[in-house]
Every structure is written in structure tokens, then in C-alpha cells.
Amino acid sequence: MNTKTKPKAPTTPAHTYEKLKIDPELQGLLENKAERIFELGRRSTEQTFLIGDILNEVADVLEGPTFAKWVSSRCGIAPRTATGFIAVSRNLEPFRDEMIDLNVSSTVLFTIAHAEPDKIRDVLKHAEEHGQVRVSDARAIVSDGQEKPRVNPYDIGGVSGLQALIALKSREGQKLFLARLQAIVGIMDAALKGKRLYKEKLQDALMLSAGTARNELRNLTQFVGSSEARTEHMSLVMFPNGSQWARVDAVLTRLSDKDRWPKMVDLRKWLETEAVPVLSWAISKDRKAKLTGPDVVDAVESDGDVEGRQRLEAVPPLDASEMVEVDFEDEADVEDEDLDEVVSPVMSM
Numbered sequence: 001m002n003t004k005t006k007p008k009a010p011t012t013p014a015h016t017y018e019k020l021k022i023d024p025e026l027q028g029l030l031e032n033k034a035e036r037i038f039e040l041g042r043r044s045t046e047q048t049f050l051i052g053d054i055l056n057e058v059a060d061v062l063e064g065p066t067f068a069k070w071v072s073s074r075c076g077i078a079p080r081t082a083t084g085f086i087a088v089s090r091n092l093e094p095f096r097d098e099m100i101d102l103n104v105s106s107t108v109l110f111t112i113a114h115a116e117p118d119k120i121r122d123v124l125k126h127a128e129e130h131g132q133v134r135v136s137d138a139r140a141i142v143s144d145g146q147e148k149p150r151v152n153p154y155d156i157g158g159v160s161g162l163q164a165l166i167a168l169k170s171r172e173g174q175k176l177f178l179a180r181l182q183a184i185v186g187i188m189d190a191a192l193k194g195k196r197l198y199k200e201k202l203q204d205a206l207m208l209s210a211g212t213a214r215n216e217l218r219n220l221t222q223f224v225g226s227s228e229a230r231t232e233h234m235s236l237v238m239f240p241n242g243s244q245w246a247r248v249d250a251v252l253t254r255l256s257d258k259d260r261w262p263k264m265v266d267l268r269k270w271l272e273t274e275a276v277p278v279l280s281w282a283i284s285k286d287r288k289a290k291l292t293g294p295d296v297v298d299a300v301e302s303d304g305d306v307e308g309r310q311r312l313e314a315v316p317p318l319d320a321s322e323m324v325e326v327d328f329e330d331e332a333d334v335e336d337e338d339l340d341e342v343v344s345p346v347m348s349m
Contacts, residue, residue, distance in 0.1 A: 022062075026061060029061070030074070031074075033054050037054055037055075037077075045100045045105070048106040049088060049089060049092070052085035052086055052087075053089045055071065055077075055082050056086050058071070059086055067082075084110040084113065087110075087114060088109045092109060092112070092113060092120070095121075095124060102128060102133075104123075104127060105133075105135075108123070108138045112138050122141045123142070153165055153168050176216060177216040177217060181213055187202070187205050188202075188271055188276050189276065192268065197268055207255065210253075210256040211252070211255075211257075214252035217249060218236055222237055222239070223237040225237045244291050247278050247291065248278055251274065277292075278291060
């Protein structure tokens with residue numbers, strides 16, 4: 001679980017450059033830039049500046065629309081986030097060494113990237129006096145304490161309001177779900193390292209969390225189907241039979257139901273070869289991660305809404321270049337301390 005692997009670019013170079021019609025003479029340079037971004041990995045203060053430097057260089061040789069598509073498909077960075085990195089590189093360079101020394105977070109850097117120099121100095125002074133600076137602190141300083149009030153997403157109308165609510169659910173729901181799965185995998189890993197497995201203790205530790213995680217997964221990813229004959233009858237359109245996410249759903253369902261657990265003699269093998277690998281795959285950051293082993297044979301539910309499933313199967317498959325990070329209204333909205341609020345309730349279960 002703790003093994004670090006070098007991240008890989010989201011799409012193959014040939015696919016990207018052919019699709020974007022980028023000059024072949026630039027491909028080697030651009031690919032080198034993409035690899036350097038992935039090698040940087042975790043976004044510390046210094047790495048945020050370095051990523052900004054790299055993207056700034058790329059922005060000088062690619063036109064805006066092409067740059068936006070390249071940074072999404074080759075770097076897995078939303079175009080809006082990329083402009084934030086570039087702003088940090090261009091506008092905060094005079095303060096770079098001091099910000100690195102003070103370990104200013106990337107979210108704060110994005111927040112103050114367009115601020116006046118005197119405001120930036122005030123933010124640095126705050127960080128020096130308090131040992132840290134939060135996004136809320138930076139915003140208050142930049143706005144002279146008159147921060148623009150945030151719009152309640154539940155009051156935004158039209159398509160924009162719908163998109164805001166979807167983004168909110170996706171962001172916060174994904175945090176909770178992934179944190180819960182991480183906790184479940186951690187419990188199973190710890191149990192497997194012991195000399196003996198205690199089935200009842202493991203069930204007590206996992207069943208509630210697994211059932212909640214299953215419901216979170218379905219709530220985040222599955223469509224609602226209905227019967228034309230009985231409009232009041234609705235059901236979830238389940239994952240396609242034999243798919244890997246159906247396998248995740250099946251593992252969580254089995255973990256949440258005491259009667260579905262394997263017999264004691266088979267428990268260790270099932271945990272080692274199915275439960276842990278499948279849930280580890282679900283929380284992996286590698287889009288090309290592979291699962292081996294049997295297809296889903298333990299049906300989770302009935303086929304459910306056949307018509308709804310057929311409609312989903314008719315949807316064209318996703319192009320890998322479309323699978324980029326979600327671009328929320330403001331990356332600076334997500335502060336490091338928010339993660340504690342998400343993880344703590346999960347870990348305590």
C-alpha cells in the first residue's frame with residue numbers, strides 16, 4: 001500500500017500529438033516537460049514553482065486552446081489549474097525563496113498569485129509570525145478583511161447551479177469514499193499481518209464501513225432506472241456484469257453482510273487474493289492499474305433495470321484524453337485542514 005510508483009502520463013504521446021496536430025519538432029520538447037512534471041510528484045512549495053516554470057515555458061510555444069488540451073491529456077492538469085501554476089511562476093518569483101523557506105502551501109500560492117506586492121508581503125509576514133498561513137488568512141489579507149461572500153451553491157439557478165451541485169457532491173463524496181476505502185484496506189492489511197485471523201473481530205470492524213462505502217459508491221456513480229409500466233418503481237442501473245467496478249461493488253457487499261463472508265478456512269485466501277487487491281485497485285491513482293483474478297461470479301443484485309443498462313451500453317466509450325481532473329470553481333477552496341474533517345470520522349468507525 002505504501003509503495004510509491006512513478007506516475008505516468010494519462011495518454012500515450014502518439015495519440016495526443018496526432019490528435020492536436022502539434023509540430024513533430026516540438027513533440028520531444030513537450031514530452032520532456034510532461035515527464036518532468038510527473039517526476040516532481042508531490043506539490044510542495046518549491047515543486048509548485050517548478051511546475052509553474054515548466055508550464056510557463058510550454059505556454060510560450062503552444063497557442064492557448066492547444067496548450068489547454070495538451071496539459072489536460074499529457075499532464076492530467078485542468079487548464080484552469082495550469083494557469084494558476086503559471087501565475088505563481090510569473091508573479092511570485094520575487095518572493096520565491098522566502099515562500100519556500102516558510103513552506104507556503106500551493107493553495108495559498110494560487111490565492112495570492114495576482115495580489116499586489118504589498119499584500120503578498122503582508123501574507124509572508126503573517127506566515128512568519130504564526131508559523132503558517134491558511135487560505136482563509138491569505139484571502140482576508142488580500143481583501144483587507146472584506147472577502148467577497150461565497151455564493152451558496154444551493155441557491156444558484158439553471159445549468160450553472162446544477163453543475164455546482166454536481167461538482168460539490170463529486171468532490172466531497174469522493175473524499176469520503178476514498179478515505180473510507182483506505183481505512184478498510186488498512187484494517188484488512190493489519191489483520192493479515194497477524195499470526196491468526198479473528199473473523200468476528202474483523203466483521204465488527206468492517207461491516208458497517210463496507211456497507212456505507214458501497215452505498216457511497218453507488219450514490220456517486222450509478223444511474224437511476226425506472227419502469228415504464230410502474231413509474232413509482234425505481235432501481236439503480238448496476239455496473240455491467242463482469243466489469244471491474246462490479247467487482248468492487250461485490251467485495252463491499254460481501255464485507256457488509258455477515259452471512260456472505262467466506263468460511264474461516266477460506267477467509268485469509270479471499271482477503272489476500274480478492275478483497276485487498278480489488279479495493280486497493282479502487283483507490284489507486286494509476287489509471288492503467290490492472291486487476292487479475294476471476295470475473296465477478298457472486299451477483300450483487302438482480303439485473304435490475306435492463307432498459308437503463310441498454311441505454312448506458314449505447315453511450316460511446318470515453319477517450320482517455322477526456323479523463324482529466326475535475327476543475328472546481330476554485331482550487332484554493334480545498335485546504336489541507338479539510339482533509340482531517342473528512343478522514344477523522346471514517347477512521348474512527
